[in-house]
Amino acid sequence: MDPKTRNAAIAAAIILGGFGLVAFFMPTIMLAVGETSPVAAGLVAILFVAAFFGVFWLRGRSKRED
Template identity: 70%
Template sequence: MTDPKTRNAAIAAACIMIGFGLAAYWMPTLMLALGERSTLAAGIFAVLFVAGFFLVFWLRARNQHEND
């Protein structure tokens, strides 16, 4: 079996992936709505979404490293 630390990390990663997956599902609708007002805003939103995905995992890894 797995130890609690590994299991908790897998659960956290799955929750993050599900959250970002749901956001990605509605991303085209959000991009079109933002694009009607400003294409720059839609582009910034897309960049922030992708950067946020990596930022969340980087912060989680950093927190895990500090706890060890």
Template identity: 65%
Template sequence: MDPKTRSAAIAAACIMFGFGIVAYFMPTLMLALGERSAPAAGILAVVFVAGFFVVFWLRARRQHKDD
């Protein structure tokens, strides 16, 4: 494994770990937010899922630009 591949793997693991922690607390966050506004809880879920894909899409663009 060369240094470039290793740093990409470490970055991906950190991103997955961060999103995993947020996903673990997501039901609690949605219930708390849902007590105030059900649409806001739905928007939170959509933003979370979209954010996951956007982060990896941005990383792919950055890596492609560096090559």
């Protein structure tokens, strides 16, 4: 495994680990936000999913420019 591939794998593992940790606590977060507003809880879920795909989309764009 060359350094470029290894760095990409490490970055992907960190990103997936971070999102996995947030996903683990997502029900608690949504219940807490949902006490204030159910619409806000829905927006939190939508933003989480959008951020997950957005991070990899941005990473792909930055790597394509190299």
